[in-house]
Amino acid sequence: MLEVFTYSLSFSNLVFLFLCALLIGMAKTGIHGVGMLVVPIMALLFGGKSSAGLVLPMLIMADCFAVYYYHRHANWSYLTKLFPCAALGVVLATAFGQLIDDQAFTIAMALIVFASLALMIWSEKKKDKNIPDFYWFAALMGSLGGFTTMVGNLAGPVMALYFLAMRLPKNEYIGTAAWFFLIINLFKVPFHIFSWETITFNSFALNIITLPAIALGAFFGIYLVKRIPERAYRWFIIGTTALAAIAMLV
Structure with missing residues (x-):
């Protein structure tokens, strides 16, 4: 076992940690579904709730790469509808996380993935292709x-x-x-530090050493996205999310 910033990690643990960092980088620059594989791996290595805090700074670092490259493509009309209710959802989840143990927390994570996957497939398969651009839908999502x-x-x-x-x-x-x-993840940081206490100096130090793998994944994700057609990209997102959901069940 290796002692890394108070974490006792085997060589295989470190390999999986850097693999997760690579996948996070890829996910944030367009290969979205692969990021879901990070959830079960990190939960197994560090526990459900602790892994949420450990992964967050890694996500923010990857978000910065994604925003730097794709910032000019953002549609702010949708973002302004989402942010207020998303902030409310973070606050509610913070209280929820204080009430359950780690095993129940992990089960809740798995249920969310499967429910979301079902909704994604239903949305893509339904014959009605009208865009549901309603405020209530944006508020719910x-x-x-x-x-x-x-x-x-x-x-x-x-x-x-x-x-x-x-x-x-x-x-x-x-x-x-x-x-x-990027904005929502930054908003979550104080809750992880002061409420859940899942982000510490040692956890952040561990995050920093994963930065090269995150950067590599980000550039690899950009490279792959350029080579995926529009229609295929939609089903690619759904397919990789399905694989991640199965991985969580196993």
């Missing part, structure tokens, strides 16, 4: 996005459902999602 991002950083499928429903083009989808998650 924003609240769910804020809640799920606090409960295990699991807002990816929920927000994918919303942005897919809005029929955003590939780059606009990635740019809008990048700004949404």
Whole structure:
């Protein structure tokens, strides 16, 4: 075992940690579904609730890469509808997380993934292709996005459902999602530090050493997205999310 900033990690633990960092970088620059694989791996390594705080700074670092590259593609008309309710969802999830133990927390994470996946497939398969651009829909998705991002950083499928429903083009989808998650993830930091106490100096130091893997994943994600057609990209998101949901069940 290796002692890394008070964490006792085996060599295989470190390999999986850096693999998760690579996947986070890829997920934030467009290969969204692969980021869901991080949730079960980190939960197994560090526990459900602790892993949520450990992953958050890694997500923010990857968000910065995504915003830098895709910022000009963001659609702010959708973002301004989402942010107020997303902030409310974060606050509600903070209280929720204080009431349950780690095992129940992990089960809740898995249920959120499967429910979101079902909604994504239903949305893509239904014959009615009208865009549900209603305030109540944005408020619902924003609240769910804020809640799920606090409960295990699991807002990816929920927000994918919303942005897919809005029929955003590939780059606009990635740019809008990048700004949404950067701002919401920064908003979550004080709750993790002062309420859940899942972000500490040692956990952040561990995050910093993963930065090269995050950067590599970000550039790899940009490279792959350029080579995926628009229609195929939509089903790619759904497919990779499905694989991640199965991985969580196992």
